Amino acid sequence: MSTTAVLCLDAICMSSMRTCKAHSKIMEKPCILTTMLGPKGIYKCFKPCIETHFTIIEYEEFLERKEHFAEKIRAIFVWGMYLKVNRELLQALPKLQVVVNGGVGVDHLDIPLINSFGVKVCNTPHIVDNSTADIGMALMLASARRILEGHNYSKYHESAYPPESTLGTEVSGAILGIIGMGRIGFKVAKRAQSFDMRILYHNRNRRTEEDERAVGAVYCEKMEELLQKSDFVMIVVSLSPQTHKLIGAKELAMMKPSSTLINISRGLVVDQDALVDALQKKIIKAAALDVTYPEPLPRDHPLLSFPNVIVLPHMGTHTVETSRIMVEKMVVNALAVLNGEQPPDEVKI
Ligand SMILES: *[C@@H]1O[C@H](CO)[C@@H](O)[C@H](O)[C@H]1NC(C)=O
Ligand SMILES: *[C@@H]1O[C@H](CO)[C@@H](O)[C@H](O)[C@H]1NC(C)=O
Numbered sequence: 001m002s003t004t005a006v007l008c009l010d011a012i013c014m015s016s017m018r019t020c021k022a023h024s025k026i027m028e029k030p031c032i033l034t035t036m037l038g039p040k041g042i043y044k045c046f047k048p049c050i051e052t053h054f055t056i057i058e059y060e061e062f063l064e065r066k067e068h069f070a071e072k073i074r075a076i077f078v079w080g081m082y083l084k085v086n087r088e089l090l091q092a093l094p095k096l097q098v099v100v101n102g103g104v105g106v107d108h109l110d111i112p113l114i115n116s117f118g119v120k121v122c123n124t125p126h127i128v129d130n131s132t133a134d135i136g137m138a139l140m141l142a143s144a145r146r147i148l149e150g151h152n153y154s155k156y157h158e159s160a161y162p163p164e165s166t167l168g169t170e171v172s173g174a175i176l177g178i179i180g181m182g183r184i185g186f187k188v189a190k191r192a193q194s195f196d197m198r199i200l201y202h203n204r205n206r207r208t209e210e211d212e213r214a215v216g217a218v219y220c221e222k223m224e225e226l227l228q229k230s231d232f233v234m235i236v237v238s239l240s241p242q243t244h245k246l247i248g249a250k251e252l253a254m255m256k257p258s259s260t261l262i263n264i265s266r267g268l269v270v271d272q273d274a275l276v277d278a279l280q281k282k283i284i285k286a287a288a289l290d291v292t293y294p295e296p297l298p299r300d301h302p303l304l305s306f307p308n309v310i311v312l313p314h315m316g317t318h319t320v321e322t323s324r325i326m327v328e329k330m331v332v333n334a335l336a337v338l339n340g341e342q343p344p345d346e347v348k349i
């Protein structure tokens with residue numbers, strides 16, 4: 001990382017610290033439990049924002065002195081996949097009031113179980129839209145224009161001329177099919193519009209004509225139609241019983257052989273085995289995935305062996321700006337619950 005980047009990161013952390021101080025009301029700092037700060041949890045640069053209000057107990061520390069901490073912990077901050085909020089943990093924390101998830105998707109949390117302990121669940125909606133829409137575009141462009149292969153080529157080959165197999169496809173003027181036109185899908189459409197893409201979308205509910213006109217998107221009542229016509233299919237739905245394996249062998253078979261699947265939604269929305277099969281049989285051309293099932297994907301998984309597949313380790317919200325706002329939101333939600341107020345982002349099912 002360059003010095004400028006480090007300085008910039010520091011400046012942002014300082015500003016988030018100030019924001020947090022402004023909200024501070026509680027004198028004695030309650031304890032929160034979280035995964036170890038650092039690569040497996042909340043990054044260390046966001047620590048000051050949390051510590052303005054809370055004492056952080058890292059999970060490993062907790063495991064070593066459970067009795068000492070059990071009565072003190074009033075909130076759990078879930079960041080990533082490493083901290084499992086299961087019955088055993090819930091039983092061990094009698095003073096727990098809230099589980100706050102960094103991010104929108106809460107399919108990894110057993111909300112009825114958590115609620116049955118009188119504990120609320122909160123997430124951080126709305127704020128991830130820009131960064132998630134951006135990563136959708138990044139994946140589409142990187143896949144279409146063979147960015148990774150080009151970089152690899154520069155690194156390992158003497159010749160200036162990459163082989164025919166690295167010829168990309170044009171994004172400008174291509175047809176983008178967006179499955180799931182919620183806030184993030186809409187922002188993807190807005191971005192794609194400035195690439196002069198033709199935009200189709202499928203959604204449970206049709207958007208207003210005004211919305212459609214604003215981003216130049218055409219509604220496909222049947223997902224089939226969208227799959228058949230699109231050069232790029234981007235999946236932006238949330239995981240629910242209705243979207244579980246929404247894209248399977250049948251759907252992949254409807255896609256053009258020249259098309260690319262981009263997944264920025266949630267694992268399990270795509271039937272991954274069917275995807276591997278479709279790529280092997282060249283039923284579709286390429287895939288670019290921010291999400292996989294499981295995460296992380298085993299390093300010997302077939303998806304990682306295709307040159308025409310990009311897999312990211314769930315980096316949709318992985319920016320300084322969005323991460324900072326997520327941490328701030330987590331703090332705000334936890335504080336509200338501990339103060340006996342209704343938190344702004346409670347997840348109810
Ligand atoms: C998303 O980006 C737009 C345009 O820059 C900005 O106005 C908006 O505040 C951003 N939203 C979030 C949640 O960061
Ligand atoms: C990168 O280049 C090396 C050397 O030619 C090759 O073995 C490898 O498969 C390439 N990887 C990708 C992702 O293109």
Ligand SMILES: *[C@@H]1O[C@H](CO)[C@@H](O)[C@H](O)[C@H]1NC(C)=O
Nearest residue numbers: 263266267268270291292293
């Ligand atoms: C889409 O991403 C989700 C989330 O990781 C994953 O479970 C699913 O398998 C993916 N679908 C496809 C077709 O890659």
